[in-house]
Amino acid sequence: MRISVSSDMDEPVARALLAELRERGHEVLAHGALRPGADARWAVCSETAARDVASGRADLAVVCCWTGTGASIAANKVPGVRAALCTDAYTAHGARRWNDANVLALGLRLTSEPLLKEILDAWFDTGASTDADDQANVSHVARLDQAGGTPTF
Numbered sequence: 001m002r003i004s005v006s007s008d009m010d011e012p013v014a015r016a017l018l019a020e021l022r023e024r025g026h027e028v029l030a031h032g033a034l035r036p037g038a039d040a041r042w043a044v045c046s047e048t049a050a051r052d053v054a055s056g057r058a059d060l061a062v063v064c065c066w067t068g069t070g071a072s073i074a075a076n077k078v079p080g081v082r083a084a085l086c087t088d089a090y091t092a093h094g095a096r097r098w099n100d101a102n103v104l105a106l107g108l109r110l111t112s113e114p115l116l117k118e119i120l121d122a123w124f125d126t127g128a129s130t131d132a133d134d135q136a137n138v139s140h141v142a143r144l145d146q147a148g149g150t151p152t153f
Contacts, residue, residue: 001025001026001027001059001060002026002027002028002029002057002058002059003021003026003027003028003029003058003059003060003061003062004028004029004031004048004049004050004052004053004057004058004060004061004062005017005018005021005028005029005030005031005034005049005061005062005063005064006030006031006032006034006045006046006048006049006061006062006063006064006071007031007032007033007034007040007045007063007064007065007108008032008033008040008041008042008045008046008064008065008066008070008071009033009040009064009065009066009108010033010034011064011108012113013064013106013108013111013112013113013116014033014034014064014108015034016113016116017062017064017106017116017120018030018034020116020117020120021062021120024120024124029049029052029057029058031045031048031049032044032045032046032048033045042065042070042071042074043070043074044074045063046063046065046070046071046072046074046075046105047074047075047077047078049061049062049063049075049103050063050074050075050076050077050078050081050083050103051078053078053080053081053102053103054078054079054080054081059102060102060103060104061075061081061083061102061103061104062103062104062105062106063075063083063103063104063105063106064105064106064107064108065107065108066107066108066109067107067109068085068087068105068106068107068108069085069105069107071083071085071105071106072084072085072103072105075103075105076103079145079146080102080142080145081102081103082099082100082101082102082103082138082141083101083102083103083104083105084099084101084103084104084105085105085106085107086104086105086106086119086123087107087110087111088115088118088119089118089119089121089122090122092104092119092120092122092123092126093122093123093125093126095123096122096123096126096127096128097126097127097128097129097134098129098134098137099137099138099141100128100129100134100138104119104123106119
């Protein structure tokens, strides 16, 4: 799988993320502080990784900043992206299952390497729900992207 990864800081957990994804056999596209010479501002590098997903250049993305909040906000501005800020494995599982999230947002401040592995396990081991209500919600979010903020109900 091709995974786009961005971080606004070259922190140990960001480097561990790259290593872990590669160890799991994924092809990694690095952005921001993880790629020499790239723009490391959280809004810019998170958008870049999210656009990789929206365009099909990447299957999924992981965006990182100090709290993960800014990275998730920037990624979610890209149509077709459903970014979820996950602080534990249960949240990552739910984001993939119920929300069909395609971008994982992580906070560099509180994510330890063991927690990172638990979150990634849940993220990659979980697929989208086949429940009609869950699928209807994801479809509604997709219509919001297309409507540009115009009510869709």
